[in-house]
Amino acid sequence: xxxxxxxxxxxxxxxxxxxxxxxxxxxxxxxxxxxxxxxxxxxxxxxxxxxxxxxxxxxxxxxxxxxxxxxxxxxxxxxxxxxxxxxxxxxxxxxxxxxxxxxxxxxxxxxxxxxxxxxxxxxxxxxxxxxxxxxxxxxxxxxxxxxxxxxxxxxxxxxxxxxxxxxxxxxxxxxxxxxxxxxxxxxxxxxxxxxxxxxxxxxxxxxxxxxxxxxxxxx
Numbered sequence: 383x384x385x386x387x388x389x390x391x392x393x394x395x396x397x398x399x400x401x402x403x404x405x406x407x408x409x410x411x412x413x414x415x416x417x418x419x420x421x422x423x424x425x426x427x428x429x430x431x432x433x434x435x436x437x438x439x440x441x442x443x444x445x446x447x448x449x450x451x452x453x454x455x456x457x458x459x460x461x462x463x464x465x466x467x468x469x470x471x472x473x474x475x476x477x478x479x480x481x482x483x484x485x486x487x488x489x490x491x492x493x494x495x496x497x498x499x500x501x502x503x504x505x506x507x508x509x510x511x512x513x514x515x516x517x518x519x520x521x522x523x524x525x526x527x528x529x530x531x532x533x534x535x536x537x538x539x540x541x542x543x544x545x546x547x548x549x550x551x552x553x554x555x556x557x558x559x560x561x562x563x564x565x566x567x568x569x570x571x572x573x574x575x576x577x578x579x580x581x582x583x584x585x586x587x588x589x590x591x592x593x594x595x596x597x598x599x600x601x
Contacts, residue, residue: 421583427463428575430456435568438561446501446557453504453564454493457511461486478518486511501554508564512571513546531581538574545571 434456438444444452464483468476489507493499499507520539523532545567554560 421579421586423463423466424579424582425576427460427467428572428579430459430463430572431568431575432572435565435570435572438565438568442558442561442565444557444561446499446504449557449561450493450496450499450504453508454490456568457486457490457493457507459490461490478522482515482518485514501557501560505549505554505560509546509549511546512542512549512567516540516542516544516546531578531585534574534578534581538571538578541571541574 434452438449438452461483464479464486468479468483489511492507493504516539519542520536523529523536523539526532529535549563549567552563554563
């Protein structure tokens with residue numbers, strides 16, 4: 383790796399990067415920030431919602447145990463995606479998203495710890511996560527004036543709020559009913575999130591940002 387052009391002429395070996403010196407390690411926070419701002423990462427988060435939603439719709443006759451595991455894995459995956467996305471935001475905008483990420487992880491752990499939850503408990507966990515996540519996303523979109531594709535993000539947030547209210551307000555009488563209800567909303571949320579990712583990709587291309595530099599302000 384090349385030495386810094388600003389080094390002093392009389393610097394000793396300990397102050398220079400020699401040919402045999404190991405390359406400096408990249409800052410993990412910077413790596414996470416680049417990943418969190420990438421449109422590919424946003425698309426991955428969309429697929430994390432879309433895939434279980436499709437599975438739930440094409441396989442509605444799942445047992446309560448399988449449903450609990452499916453919801454738990456989904457919430458954990460979404461929590462990880464949101465946690466990484468936190469690093470792509472300004473420091474002042476990180477706290478709300480971090481709260482949502484922790485909430486998703488906690489909900490996933492609760493579902494996986496005891497997959498044989500009652501239908502009411504599973505509905506409560508998913509509905510609460512969607513409602514809080516939608517409210518936080520809507521608040522962020524309103525507060526961030528220069529957010530790219532702000533209207534699309536607000537629409538996704540509103541969809542999440544509606545999904546949370548519907549799941550909380552409409553009690554499911556069977557695992558089959560809950561599976562179809564969750565599958566429908568997961569597909570809708572996944573498609574909406576995929577639209578945000580593709581819109582962000584389009585914005586990056588118009589700005590001439592491609593390849594490894596295809597990152598920017600988090601949407």
